[in-house]
Amino acid sequence: MLNLVLFGPPGAGKGTQSEKLIAKYQLVHLSTGDILRGEIKNQTTLGLEAKKLMDAGVLVPDEVVIGMIGNKLEENKSAKGFIFDGFPRTTAQAEALDKLLAGKNTSVKMMLALEVDNEELTKRLLLRGKDSGRADDSNESIIRNRINEYNNKTAPLKDYYTAQGKFHGVNGIGSIDDIFASLCSLIDK
Numbered sequence: 001m002l003n004l005v006l007f008g009p010p011g012a013g014k015g016t017q018s019e020k021l022i023a024k025y026q027l028v029h030l031s032t033g034d035i036l037r038g039e040i041k042n043q044t045t046l047g048l049e050a051k052k053l054m055d056a057g058v059l060v061p062d063e064v065v066i067g068m069i070g071n072k073l074e075e076n077k078s079a080k081g082f083i084f085d086g087f088p089r090t091t092a093q094a095e096a097l098d099k100l101l102a103g104k105n106t107s108v109k110m111m112l113a114l115e116v117d118n119e120e121l122t123k124r125l126l127l128r129g130k131d132s133g134r135a136d137d138s139n140e141s142i143i144r145n146r147i148n149e150y151n152n153k154t155a156p157l158k159d160y161y162t163a164q165g166k167f168h169g170v171n172g173i174g175s176i177d178d179i180f181a182s183l184c185s186l187i188d189k
């Protein structure tokens with residue numbers, strides 16, 4: 001199985017590159033942000049709770065997203081592999097993912113990190129907010145919260161995957177196709 005973790009701050013281009021990777025490698029896309037937005041749309045209890053945190057730009061509790069990923073792995077038993085987008089975002093989530101995959105006799109093959117500086121990220125997110133209608137993309141102080149959450153809680157995952165020899169950084173500034181080509185050359189190595 002080809003299990004990839006796509007890593008990078010909000011606005012780094014994870015969604016765009018995921019779509020291309022899924023098409024090329026026929027992977028199942030698991031984005032915790034998308035799953036949570038689906039819960040909000042359906043007005044589930046979980047969705048209503050998560051919305052308050054998401055609108056403020058802070059992370060939802062680990063157990064919530066770990067439970068969601070566990071369910072999705074069960075629902076997709078015949079998948080050729082998964083692309084994890086926006087998950088894991090904390091060390092506890094990364095440890096839980098390793099356990100969930102080990103239970104299925106598989107593991108994370110690599111973490112692919114899209115590297116983009118903070119100034120460019122804020123610009124991209126404000127621009128996306130105009131089209132996406134996402135509350136958390138349209139306000140600069142919420143965007144800063146999300147980038148801070150990333151730097152404090154998510155960035156340490158670089159060390160987690162480096163220790164396993166699985167971390168690979170890619171320059172996230174450039175054309176979509178050039179960035180995609182860099183990702184593919186790492187995967188196909």
Ligand code: AMP
Binds near residue numbers: 034054055093
């Ligand atoms: P995203 O679409 O990945 O940018 O996620 C949007 C928001 O959903 C984040 O700002 C968090 O509030 C929440 N979220 C998504 N994935 C996770 C995760 N793995 N852990 C905690 N919160 C998450």
